[in-house]
Amino acid sequence: MSAVRTPAxxxxxxxxATFRDRFDAAPDGVWFAPGRVNIMGEHTDYNGGFVLPIALAEGTWVAARRRxxxxxxxxxxxxxxxxxxASVHLGELHDGExxxxxxxxxxxxWAAAQRGFDVPGLDIAVTSNVPxxxxxxxxxxLSCGTARAWVDLAGWSLTDTExxxxxxxxxxxxxxxxxxxxDQLASVCGRSGHAMQIDTRSVEITQIPFDLSAHGLALLVIDSRAPHALVSGEYAERRRSCQEAAAALGVPALRDATVADLDGLPDLLLRRARHVITDSARVEQVAALLTDGSDPRMIGPLLNQSHLSMRDDFEITVPVTDLIAETAVRAGAYGARQTGxxxxxxxxxxxxxxxxxxxxEACVAAATAENFNEPASFVAVPSDGARRIS
Structure with a gap:
């Protein structure tokens, strides 16, 4: 059996048919919103930095009917x-519950009601092929597919960013x-054959050419099947450390600092800040290489640098993702990094x-030899964002 299996x-x-069976009526339409994979820029978003995601071909389908x-x-x-x-009354939803x-x-x-919109109820059936x-x-x-459906059925006039x-x-x-x-910008604003360079401070999106197949390349996504979890204490520590580093440097956010500014910070804050600053810079480097027509293979070393930065400075990798990234490069990848x-x-x-x-196959062999779960792989194809399909 092939080790590369595209989700059906x-x-x-x-x-x-499921919608009709559950709600005794036909839906008003069906919408689709993709998942995303981030090429570069981890934990840079809440620091005002840059990110570079693509929208996937895999996503969530939402059948909906106005109530x-x-x-x-x-x-x-x-x-x-x-x-x-599930059944929910919108008037009973409360922030934090x-x-x-x-x-x-x-x-x-709930979010639309906070903005003063007249919000009708919906019947919704969903299916997804995002792992x-x-x-x-x-x-x-799920949230962006539902948002696109609600906007269309309620007749709200909103930009993609909204x-x-x-x-x-x-x-x-x-x-x-x-x-x-x-995540939401990538799901809504994706474009086939492109990555999105997002300035998370200005929320400006630049579509960057990312047609790897034209160069005989592919972006392999290797799911370690070690459940991704934003562990509350760990995630909170990363955000807190970044805020403390910015405060110590006297800047609004780490977006406004350089590596040269970090001398004198305590070791932990220095390493946390260094990852954010260098990974945001790597987004700009990757985007520049892709925009000027360089061979995309040239971004490989930047992927490797990012993984090491996440491993050593930000400390958010785990043994199985370290093993997979190392194995992928040994097996011929131009570069590899944990994403997300x-x-x-x-x-x-x-x-x-x-x-x-x-x-x-090399990643499967390496992971199972160390008694980790067997990884599952597919090729990521940059795709269009959330849209109505019927």
Whole structure:
């Protein structure tokens, strides 16, 4: 069996049939929102820095129908959800009070109400092929797919950034997930064949050419299957350290500092700040290489540098992702790094197209030899953002 297995897309016909079965009516439409993988720039977003994600071909499909009350009824076919059906009254949602997995969808309605919109209820059925727990923003795909559906059905006039912001507020305030805006912007604003250089301070998005196949290359995503979790204490420590470093340097955020400024900081704060500053700079370096027509293979060393920075300075890698990144490079990848918030999740590897299988097999062999879970790999294809499909 191949070690590279693309997640199968979901059937819109099946989703519509599920909707009719659950809600005794046809949906008003079906929307799709992608997951994302970040090429460069980890933990730079809440420090005002740069990030470089792509939207994936994998994502979440949302069938929705407008209601005449404030009820949101939801159903998912996800086997990872203990209770696949939920019902929420929007008027009963409160900041900081989660309603389980339904928070990512129903929370969008709460966020819209906070902005003064007249928010109708919805019936919603969802299906997804984004691997959960892998740090590929399956939650942002759900919140942004729902946001796009709600905007269309309610007739709100919103920019793409405002749509993404609804998704972020749902995650931050109702689901209790401490995300920045990168995941939602990537899900909403993705463009086929491009990566997005996002200035998280100005929220300016620059579409960067990222057509690897034209160069005989592929971006291999290797899911370590070590569940990605933004461990509350660890994540809070990283944010706190960054804030303390910025305060000690007398700058609003680490975006405003340079590595040369860090002399004299305590070792922990120095290392945390150094990762943020250098990873944000690597985003700009990668974007410049891709924009000026350089061979994309040249970004490989920057991927390797980023992984070492996350491992040694920010300390958010885990033994299995370290092993996978090292193995991928030994097996022929031009560069590899853990991607996402850390403490598990996926590694990305820049490989020749015809070497993807070899690299993936090497990573399986290395991980299982050390009694880790068997990794699962697929090729990431830069794709379009959230949209209505029927």
């Amino acid at each position: 897309p979901r059937s819109v016909d099946d989703l519509e 005449d009350d404030d009820t949101v009824r939801l159903h998912t076919d996800s086997p990872d959800v203990p209770d696949p059906s 989660s309603v389980g997995w339904a928070s990512y969808a129903a929370g969008v309605g 959960t727990g892998a740090g590929l923003s399956s939650s942002a795909a 749509v993404a912001d609804l998704g972020r507020d749902a995650e931050n305030h109702i689901a209790g997930a401490p995300t920045g805006l990168m 918030g850390g403490f598990g999740g996926c590694v990305i590897a820049l490989v020749d197209q015809d070497a993807a299988e070899t690299v993936a």
